[in-house]
């Protein structure tokens with residue numbers, strides 16, 4: 001079977017790596033890919049940001065199956081377009097993907113279906129923001145309605161700061177494009193957890209839980225990023241909690257989407273805050289997360305292709321995934337300065353030495369390959385991932401591999417997973 005993977009990040013490298021392990025996959029093609037993916041699959045240039053561009057690639061490649069990494073093509077309706085043309089593709093339709101691309105839709109949907117989430121107000125004007133701010137205590141969370149690649153959330157310490165953030169979201173100053181709506185939200189406290197399920201529109205199968213590290217600085221300080229690292233371990237949540245999350249969040253969401261005529265197939269990513277009042281949904285994503293995917297797929301012992309096909313064909317069942325009891329850890333190496341401005345084009349050394357460590361996989365994100373050498377080409381450059389029976393060993397192994405790698409001004413957090421080790425288990 002020939003599989004086409006759309007995307008260019010660490011998540012897509014992990015998807016390509018895992019799909020290639022399937023006995024039934026004979027060839028993986030990736031658009032546009034990166035410097036690591038192109039060593040394992042054929043990468044093709046092309047426009048991966050529009051439906052027309054992707055249809056042209058599908059016409060050229062003739063894949064048996066297409067797997068979409070990022071949210072943008074899903075929000076543009078790539079699944080609808082491919083399906084209409086009889087092309088097999090994994091993921092939710094544009095309408096179903098609204099759970100991610102419209103925060104106001106997601107919040108109102110959760111309210112309609114009694115899915116636990118923070119109190120909120122959807123505002124269509126600055127005037128409404130000012131009036132609604134009185135309903136919230138401080139700090140208050142301000143969210144732009146559309147896709148914002150992690151940049152559309154401001155945690156405001158004062159009402160003035162919240163009003164200014166909302167104004168900049170409406171005007172487009174904050175994100176480069178204007179939001180027609182802004183969501184104000186109660187600020188929740190607790191541990192964050194990424195809980196992903198695979199759905200075929202009716203049934204769900206959970207993936208192992210993981211925790212992302214969104215802030216750039218150690219001790220969870222500094223600006224929000226796409227994610228500086230993640231770990232996955234069975235100690236994150238017990239079976240009773242998995243059942244609770246399935247019964248109160250994942251299943252009601254899938255059933256609710258079906259009852260509203262927007263059957264949801266694909267990965268449903270529930271970004272949760274484990275609060276004193278119980279788990280609450282911070283956001284839904286309609287695809288695998290990055291870098292959680294790198295940590296989660298490192299623990300998958302069964303065939304990813306089987307799972308993807310079960311979602312498309314309506315065969316999702318409890319025993320679909322076989323997970324290792326090992327823990328895993330992914331440390332992101334970024335270009336210094338990220339998520340602000342940074343320099344690219346640095347030659348990366350030590351990749352072979354890192355890859356030679358047992359149970360380590362170096363996933364590439366912002367890299368390219370020229371004349372046999374790998375260069376940095378983005379903010380997040382590599383996701384160095386390891387697995388081991390104990391979380392502390394997975395973390396140590398990931399950092400051992402990181403220490404083999406070098407490029408000028410590289411930056412990484414030294415405390416990925418550290419908080420988990422401090423907690424009593």
Ligand code: AMP
Pocket residue numbers: 118141143150153185186187188189192214271282283
């Ligand atoms: P989101 O894109 O909605 O997941 O928000 C990005 C990040 O902002 C989350 O991972 C949280 O760290 C933080 N955040 C979002 N909403 C809230 C909230 N209601 N309370 C506290 N933190 C939040």
